[in-house]
Amino acid sequence: MGVVQHSPDPNWPLAATLLGESALPGHRAVGLLGAHTCLTSVTPRSKTSTPEAIREALTRFSTWSYSDQCDLAEHLSVVDYGDVENPDGDDARDRFASAIAKFDDSLSLRIFLGGDNALTWHALRALAGPELSSYGLITLDAHLDMRDGVSNGSPVRQLLDEGLDGRHVVQVGLADFSNSPHYARQARARHVTVISRDEARRTSIEEIAQRALAIAGEGARRIYVDIDVDAADRAAVPGCPAAAPGGFSADEMRRFVRALTSHPMVYALDITEIDVERDSADQRTIRLAAVLVLEALSGVMRREE
DSSP states (O other), X not given: OOOOOOOSOTTSOBGGGGEESSOOTTSEEEEEEEOOOOTTOSSOOOOSOHHHHHHXXXXXXXXXXXXXXXXXXXXXXXXXXXXXXXXXSTTHHHHHHHHHTTSOTTOSEEEEEOSSTHHHHHHHHHHHGGGGGGEEXXXXXXXXXXXXXXXXXXXXXXHHHTTOOGGGEEEEEEOTTSSOHHHHHHHHHXXXXXXXXXXXXXXXXXXXXXXXXXXXXXXXXXEEEEEEGGGBOTTTOTTOTTOOTTOBOHHHHHHHHHHHHTSTTEEEEEEEOOOGXXXXXXXXXXXXXXXXHHHHHHHHHHSOO
């Protein structure tokens, strides 16, 4: 776990102070687990820990949500479960299962920090165990992730192969010139719902979120959300190797995460596809990821007791 830096101003609490080793009495609890998957990436990337960089970036923000007039620190605490060691190793399934077994049953949300998109496969299969078919999945991603083989380009296909029901998988933000007709046919054949970037431009991101929730969560399913940051416009996320021009704005990414996590059926969320070594000097990609964590916490606070 990273070193938490405390603000010298007691009237300006830093978001990093939300992280602790246990939940505070009387506070809603959210779990945080890092896993820097990187070895099976289609685009080679560095081993520099993205989870640690995101934790550090939380020192750049406060705990106060102005739009909700809510201080997260007064109502919520984040239990930091550390990182999964060697998450790409041969025994990754056991490592993830052991880490997730430490989660407290009272957690309102579980947040996983990648790493590349291989994290989605590792985390969801470990989280769901034999109940994978009873989960729904929402991805915000420029890519279908239906590739053959085992890589950060295949987690959705791998999860479908292991029993996830494609009728409750919704993929939002699919970009032009970032996929292939072969894998698009595979997604249709598995009954996956695809909402393209072009379609998303025609309505609000909140309406897209509600549509995705209805499909993924039909039958009161637990929903896992994968936020692949390369769905954002490349100008906003230079640290995402596969991001393309014309993706979602940073504001749309933030609003989408808050809209989804406001729903109690959203059980877990991951943030993936950031290479710290590729980020800009101002850390705009890492800082967006940190704000997405805070938006997820704000979403939890919007849930009714």
